[in-house]
Amino acid sequence: MQNDASRTGPSMLLILACVIPILVVLVALPKFVDTYQIQLLTYGLIYAIAGLGFNLLLGYTGLLSFGHSAYFGLGAYSAAFMAKYFGVGSMEIYILGGLLITGLVSAAFGYICVRHTRIFFGILTLALSQVLWTLAYKFFWVTGGTDGLRVPFANLTLLGGLIDFKGRDTYQAFTQSYYYYVLFLFCICTVFMWVIVHSPFGKALQAIRDNETRAQFLGVRIRHYRWFAFLLSGSFTGLAGILWVPLNGLVTPDILYWPFSGEIVFMTVLGGFRTFTGPIVGAVVFNYLKVYAVASTAYWQLLLGVVLVVLVLALPTGIVGTLSRLFGKFRKR
Amino acid sequence: MNLLETINLKKYFGETHAVDNVSLTIAEREFVSLVGPNGAGKTTLVNVVSALFRSDSGKILFKGDDITHTSVTERVKAGIARSFQIVNLFDDLTAFDNVTLAIFSRQGKTGNPATLAHLDHEVSAEADAVLAQFNLTSKRKEHARDLAQGERKLLDVALAYALKPKLLFLDEPTSGVSTRDKGQIMDTIASVVRGEGITAVIIEHDMDVVFKYSDRIVVMQQGAILAQGTPDAIRNNDQVAMILLGTSGPDAFTRKD
Numbered sequence: 001m002q003n004d005a006s007r008t009g010p011s012m013l014l015i016l017a018c019v020i021p022i023l024v025v026l027v028a029l030p031k032f033v034d035t036y037q038i039q040l041l042t043y044g045l046i047y048a049i050a051g052l053g054f055n056l057l058l059g060y061t062g063l064l065s066f067g068h069s070a071y072f073g074l075g076a077y078s079a080a081f082m083a084k085y086f087g088v089g090s091m092e093i094y095i096l097g098g099l100l101i102t103g104l105v106s107a108a109f110g111y112i113c114v115r116h117t118r119i120f121f122g123i124l125t126l127a128l129s130q131v132l133w134t135l136a137y138k139f140f141w142v143t144g145g146t147d148g149l150r151v152p153f154a155n156l157t158l159l160g161g162l163i164d165f166k167g168r169d170t171y172q173a174f175t176q177s178y179y180y181y182v183l184f185l186f187c188i189c190t191v192f193m194w195v196i197v198h199s200p201f202g203k204a205l206q207a208i209r210d211n212e213t214r215a216q217f218l219g220v221r222i223r224h225y226r227w228f229a230f231l232l233s234g235s236f237t238g239l240a241g242i243l244w245v246p247l248n249g250l251v252t253p254d255i256l257y258w259p260f261s262g263e264i265v266f267m268t269v270l271g272g273f274r275t276f277t278g279p280i281v282g283a284v285v286f287n288y289l290k291v292y293a294v295a296s297t298a299y300w301q302l303l304l305g306v307v308l309v310v311l312v313l314a315l316p317t318g319i320v321g322t323l324s325r326l327f328g329k330f331r332k333r
Numbered sequence: 334m335n336l337l338e339t340i341n342l343k344k345y346f347g348e349t350h351a352v353d354n355v356s357l358t359i360a361e362r363e364f365v366s367l368v369g370p371n372g373a374g375k376t377t378l379v380n381v382v383s384a385l386f387r388s389d390s391g392k393i394l395f396k397g398d399d400i401t402h403t404s405v406t407e408r409v410k411a412g413i414a415r416s417f418q419i420v421n422l423f424d425d426l427t428a429f430d431n432v433t434l435a436i437f438s439r440q441g442k443t444g445n446p447a448t449l450a451h452l453d454h455e456v457s458a459e460a461d462a463v464l465a466q467f468n469l470t471s472k473r474k475e476h477a478r479d480l481a482q483g484e485r486k487l488l489d490v491a492l493a494y495a496l497k498p499k500l501l502f503l504d505e506p507t508s509g510v511s512t513r514d515k516g517q518i519m520d521t522i523a524s525v526v527r528g529e530g531i532t533a534v535i536i537e538h539d540m541d542v543v544f545k546y547s548d549r550i551v552v553m554q555q556g557a558i559l560a561q562g563t564p565d566a567i568r569n570n571d572q573v574a575m576i577l578l579g580t581s582g583p584d585a586f587t588r589k590d
């Protein structure tokens with residue numbers, strides 16, 4: 001019976017066979033590519049953490065948030081405030097403090113938003129994120145307004161002060177160390193999220209997504225669970241925001257503005273929101289796509305728009321969804 | 334002892350008196366059929382008792398406790414489960430996951446985000462046992478949406494059953510399936526329900542099914558209870574035959590004309 005039961009779960013062997021080679025490549029990569037590429041990949045991994053968080057709501061709970069810039073931005077601004085007003089340089093303190101703040105705000109915003117679903121939920125998340133954007137924009141004496149706040153990497157320490165970047169020509173060292181730091185946290189987040197979506201709680205979220213009424217008639221407290229999913233989702237995205245700040249060196253209200261929420265949606269749809277790895281692949285690909293689109297044409301938004309239209313029409317299940325379908329067909333033959 | 338008691342229960346939709354002053358008692362371990370023409374208020378009555386709808390007035394007592402103002406989840410926890418007239422499943426989950434979810438919920442484990450569901454071997458074994466009881470073992474890895482109508486109907490009942498309820502409402506468990514499958518589905522349901530000593534209230538149109546499986550039949554018309562009694566008493570009730578069949582006489586329910 002136990003063998004039988006384990007067959008319904010994901011095959012650990014298959015997962016490890018896919019994950020280990022990818023990890024080896026990611027770990028070895030800084031030896032082979034230049035600093036710029038490492039930096040791009042670090043951005044990609046950070047967005048992937050945000051995408052994982054976002055997709056807990058979209059893919060697993062069936063709630064489309066148009067306001068996830070709020071939690072990303074909150075994480076980013078929390079770290080920036082700690083750097084500017086409290087002279088904090090420790091990444092670990094940024095993470096703890098930032099998670100506390102994003103957690104509290106997502107709990108409050110989630111409490112309001114999960115009272116509704118569908119478009120009403122989307123509009124509420126959008127409205128609340130715009131409130132934060134306005135605050136960041138208007139309270140310029142605290143937030144720096146459109147100039148934003150600087151978080152120079154030179155003041156940063158990693159692993160409780162073990163690694164710092166004082167002195168000259170440390171940018172390359174920072175990029176490498178920070179890449180591994182982000183990679184490590186990305187792995188932790190991925191495992192964490194994987195456990196969440198395969199836990200009884202994750203199954204309950206999927207049940208709510210598929211059929212709210214029936215879930216209720218199985219005794220699942222729908223609103224309560226949606227709220228908890230919202231809190232987790234916001235916290236993951238907040239962590240991504242915290243990690244993004246030292247890499248970017250600057251935080252401006254743009255990161256709280258609605259187009260960035262749209263980008264998070266875009267990444268997730270690009271990768272495929274009905275798959276676990278979809279948002280990860282989507283985030284990394286989107287990051288490259290955007291960077292190279294911006295570099296190659298002044299009309300980069302147009303280019304991304306075309307990609308989005310083609311995506312929705314031709315690959316509605318995203319990159320990973322399409323690949324796994326093709327792989328499934330291939331296996332059947 | 335009465336498991337369920339409704340006292341003067343009312344549910345109106347504007348001018349329509351869907352449930353009109355219904356006082357009904359269901360004894361423990363009874364198998365009761367709720368019959369009546371379309372629009373008689375059978376499903377509305379079940380919807381009110383299972384808290385999908387709020388009653389306008391009246392009382393609902395379950396095991397002697399007043400549950401009139403409790404929520405769906407509170408009634409589920411108290412031991413009331415139901416299946417649905419239009420199959421209501423988690424279509425993107427496998428048959429197995431559908432059932433495990435019900436078991437996790439019953440055990441209060443659905444709030445746990447930190448363990449892997451498929452490693453809970455106790456729950457997996459129970460889910461497999463439930464699937465076997467409903468002859469769905471071969472479908473365990475199939476998505477609910479890919480199952481045949483009869484299998485979906487059984488899975489719908491299996492979900493409610495996996496909650497180990499005291500009182501189980503089955504809303505037309507054989508509607509939309511072939512006559513051949515009907516007997517099989519009802520045999521399966523009856524054996525599980527009777528085997529576990531569950532009190533069942535079933536809404537059904539097929540009078541052959543109703544007469545064969547029920548301890549008691551409750552006939553509803555225009556929101557009110559018209560008659561109730563043993564299958565034999567109802568079979569010989571001319572008024573009931575007239576309402577359900579449009580004809581009467583000593584062999585109205587068996588005549589094939």
